[in-house]
Amino acid sequence: MDSECGSQRWAKLVATCLIGGVAVAVAVGVYLAAGGNVLSVMPLELLRRRKKNKKIRVYMDGCFDMMHYGHCNALRQARALGDQLVVGVVSDAEIIANKGPPVTPLHERMIMVNAVKWVDEVIPDAPYAITEDFMHKLFDEYNIDYIIHGDDPCVLPDGTDAYELAKKAGRYKQIKRTEGVSSTDIVGRMLLCTRDRSVSDNHNRSSLQRQFSHGHSHKFEDGGSGSATRVSHFLPTSRRIVQFSNGKGPGPDARIVYIDGAFDLFHAGHVEILRVARELGDFLLVGIHNDQTVSAKRGAHRPIMNLHERSLSVLACRYVDEVIIGAPWEISRDTITTFNISLVVHGTIAENNDFQKENGNPYSIPMSMGIFKVLESPLDITTTTIIKRIVSNNEAYQKRNEKKAATEKKYYEEKTFVSGD
Structure with missing residues (x-):
């Protein structure tokens, strides 16, 4: 003893x-x-290397299509296994060959991955499978110590394990997959959304929003067919929010910039306007509207992602210092005083331009105080843009999701507890 x-x-x-x-x-x-x-x-090797003040470099790859908080959490976990995280972003051609057409092209996916605060370096056009040549390139040129992947299997079209070589080399480490979300889920939600609207644009239009927010789905449980989407099963915990949070507030003399929005289907357009906003001050505070507000302003089929999912996606962005979860639609003088806001900003590319209204303008108070500024949006992308990409290529994404649905279902049916995270 x-x-x-x-x-x-x-x-x-x-x-x-x-x-x-x-x-x-x-x-x-x-x-x-x-x-x-x-x-x-x-790991013992990690202890030894850190004791010698040597940097442990870990590698993780992925498509990062329709990037969400699950991707970000995987990158966070991977970064915790080393000192520097190098991320490979799979090329468009490789995604098409192995999974079907990507929703977001490589340059947008690169913006998204580069913006994740746990990422140190990004490799574009990474292969979908870890070949022997690429593995040695990682070890020799990029000084990678370990290759990381989640506990869910990554199977190639020929049935082989995409990470088999890394495992044989003894340089593979596994992390825990984030519960309740995948790109397949999210695309499925949009397909379900468009299908629901085409059947009846007026019948029970709030039902989808409630499903997205409360995690109800008839697909897997009732043996439904089609895309077999698992509408949000995310279980928010206080620990996850702490893991994503920077954990510190602004300094006493900090210039605090505030920007608000739905930030639904967090995309490259969001990232770029947040980057521009952050450059205007010392601390970027982001207000995220609740599900009911988004639904009232943008239609009953929105948001696609619920409040907690959207909050984690924004928190993972390196340009964001803090978020207000469920921010008020109208920015009051009290809100400005409470958070000591120096500047309120809004992008030129957005789902709405309420700041131009004479009546019901949510930015009337900061405007009257002379602390409101309209920023030129670097990218012409909105959440509606992403949804339209799905709608315009509905058949291709339907086939892609049906192919992935069987794998998703099998994973959840055979899922076992994985320590860590």
């Missing part, structure tokens, strides 16, 4: 010294006391 306690104390001490956090040491101690292994928390 004394030996066991001694090893636990040693592990706690190592974690404290090498990671530099009392909270981490406590967490490791609790984990060990429950019968865990310190190597599960931090």
Whole structure:
């Protein structure tokens, strides 16, 4: 018993010294006391390399199409396994060959991945499968120590494992897939949305919004066919919000810039206007409207992503310092005073231009105070743009989702608990 306690104390001490956090040491101690292994928390090689002050470089690739908080959480987990995260973004041609047409082209996906705050370096046009040549390129040219992927299988068209070579080389590590979301889900929500509207534009029009917000779906549970979309099953927790948060507020003399919106289907247009807004101050505060407000202003079929999903996507952006979850539609003097806002901004490309209204203008107060500014949007993309891409190529995306649906269903039916995260 004394030996066991001694090893636990040693592990706690190592974690404290090498990671530099009392909270981490406590967490490791609790984990060990429950019968865990310190190597599960931090690999031995990682401990050795960090002790020698060598940077551990990890690699993760993906399509990152319709990028969402699940992608961001995977990148966060991958980054925690090393000191620097290099991300490969699969080319459009490779996605078409292996999965079907991407919704967002490579240059937009590159903007999205580069904006994730846990990403250090990005490789464009990465291959869908880790070939032997590319694996050695990662090891030799990019100095990659480990290749990372989620616990969900990545199977090539010929039935082989896309990461088989990395596993054989002993340079593969697995992370936990984020629950309740995938690009297949999101595309499925839009397909379901357009199908619902075509059947009856007036009948029970709020039903989809309620499904998206509360996680109801008749597809898997009732044996439905078609796209087999799993409408949001995301279970928000306070821990996840803390994981995504920067954890610090503005300084006493900080110039605080505020921008608000729905930020539904978080895309490259959102990222670029947030980047421009952040350049105007020291701290960027983003207000995210609740589901009911978005539905009232933009139609009962919106938002596609619910409030918590949208909040995590925005929080993962490196240009964002803090978010208001469920921000008011109208910006009051009290809100400006409470958050010490110096400047309120709005992009030229948006779902609405309410700032131009004479009556019912949500920005009338900051305008009267002389702290409102319209920013030229770098990209001509809105959430409606993304939805239209799906609608215009409905048949192709329907086939893509039907192909992926079987894999998604199998994963969830066979899903087991994965430690970590």
